[in-house]
Amino acid sequence: MKIRYRSLDIFRGATVCLMILVNNPGSWSQIFAPLKHAPWHGLTPTDLVFPFFLFAVGNAMAFVLPRLKEQGPGVFWRKVIKRSVLIFAIGLFLNWYPFVRWHEGSLEFISWVNQHNNEKGVRIFGVLQRIAVCYFFASAIVFYLKPKAAWLFSLMLLLVYWAICLLGNPSDPYSLEGWFGTNVDKLILGIPHMYKGEGVAFDPEGLLSTIPAIVEVIFGFFVGSYIKNTASSTEPSAIYKMLTGLFVAGVALLLTGFCWDMVFPINKKIWTSSYTVYTVGLAIITLSTMIYLIEVKNYKGFPTRFFEVFGKNALFIFSLSAFLPKTAGLFTSDEGVNFWNFLYRKIYVNIPGDPKLGSLMYALTVIIFMWAICWWLDKKKIYIKV
Template sequence: MKIRYRSLDVFRGATVCLMILVNNPGSWAHIYGPLEHAPWHGLTPTDLVFPFFLFAVGNAMSFVIPRLQEAGPGVFWKKVIKRTLMIFGIGLFLNWYPFLRWNAGTLEGIPWTSGPEKGVRIFGVLQRIAVCYFFASIIAYYLKPRAAGLLSVILLLLYWALCIIGNPADPYSLAGWFGTEQVDKILLHTAHMYKGEGVPFDPEGIASTLPAIVQVVLGYFVGMYIRNSSAGIPAGMDRKAPSNPMFKMLTGLFVAGMALLLTGFCWDLVFPINKKIWTSSYTVYTTGLATVTIATMIYFIEIKGKTGFLGRFFEVFGKNPLFIFALSAFLPKTAALFKTTDGVTPWNWLYTRVLIHTPGAKENGSLLYAICVIIFMWAICYWLDKKKIYIKV
């Protein structure tokens, strides 16, 4: 019996919702700690958002890859290449957009490169999603599960080895990590790298994409396990019945999730959990958390039938995830073209004129603004869902 898991839509939607939340504070200078990334090693709730989304990409692949395998290599390559280029292209477009900027009261064009140290960033969140989707799709399509699992382990260990070999004296620091000097600067060039750390360093660069690919593959495995377990549920069976195969599936998910959590925690002792260089321990640990989260959602939503207000709220985000995430970046960039002399734009007007005066800590107004952005984006998603408009990227 074919089952559509609402819990997967809720999981994906919650992840997109949180991505928008952490990317749209009223002020970057006033953010509560859990809504910021860890300075370097370690983990905050914000550091779970991106790996959870890659995990969700793998979940979705598990329902698509079998159909592509039936359709043949021609259909597979056409779909995967097209989708990869679209997602990567949208990400690159948003990095460069709106192609104009204010300079001394005058709008000027943004050149691709404006010197050896300055230019348009090539990589980013959507670009990483595209690259990980591309390679994970190939692995899932051409390799049997055991071979794909073995390759995943090899890739995680290989990345660990590359970190150590690249700089044995200081392999996991911002300055010592091998990926910047030995990979990203060579292939991307300094002008096209992220510089938010104060130095050229790209947290979504080429080198650290290797273990992120495994994140998608692991999400694919979990999705396949859920899909295959559902095949054993007879039509019309009471999902709350003790004999329901879903209970056995949930046991498997919880055991696997806890095993991954323990493995990631132990690995952290020698290979620190770090989102910015996407360490192998980070991949394993966050996959464990995502697996436990998915299992919990399946229990409450699919078995208990308790979607709740939050479940319904997040579900609409899950129907148009990449579109709404891209829109949340597109709108403020567009609004920036119409700013006043004191820097107020149509996008930040609510915060700078109203919510900045919220009583209490300055973080309150900043968080309240981010929540308003979420509500605005939700309204768009809700309208699209009501109109049965699903924008496939």
């Protein structure tokens, strides 16, 4: 018995598939509760998607960094900087794209700062930007530090971030209004370039909350290295020992995050340290279960084939799922219909019963469409690496 790493591809593919699902409802006002983010403290299944993807980024690093270490710091920095800058630039491009918008019946250029409201502008950070920053710093940490030192440094980052959060409003430092990181983002990024989906200038992918997210990638690297080191063995006992170790670690982290939640609430929007530990534990348990079913029990059902193709072009298909609706927005009719939302506006919205059902059906249609693109790329052996 030998691990073939399919489970890692499928884990990454399932994660990006869920990212696309939650980002493409028919209507943002018609979403089932599990597909919404938690209002503030706590978490829903949707709040697991992003940390799971960062964890998967760390898994992939475990297979690349050993080769970069052999090639030396020069090659390492060229590749890491190039990839980090490219991913960040794609995220910033998607935030700014399509560079023009309709305003009072005519197209106008989307300026860096909105000419009609100087508190609005192009958002600097976002999902891809956080991935880029986390990848950059996590790569540097595990490249230069030995495993034990990297583990201790990660723990220190989580504790330091906890201490930083306490610098906020003493009455409630973990609230939207009291969180210290918002002041840092306002000072460095500027209000026009921050997310305002909470009704105020607050960026859930801002600067300070990226610190514990970096640890998510590092933990993913440790798990990927552990799997990689065991995968060369053909002894069934070695695989079962590895799975046992992963399950124990996952449960331990899960319980640690749950206990930490009592004093440092689990919160995705400010990415608390307890949230990092808790989601890493869940990611390890999920990945371990997948390894057992796919690699040990040799399960080859439809779900594995479906998610695997997503994992082979993960960043590309995620970027495409954001690019297409933004492009469609330029060609929207007076009734708000375009080629991207046509099915929802004309068909799914008319499904009898709960209007959330039509919104979900549309999101699933988007998933099928994106899967078809991934399937075609995989069939043609086209893998778009970033």
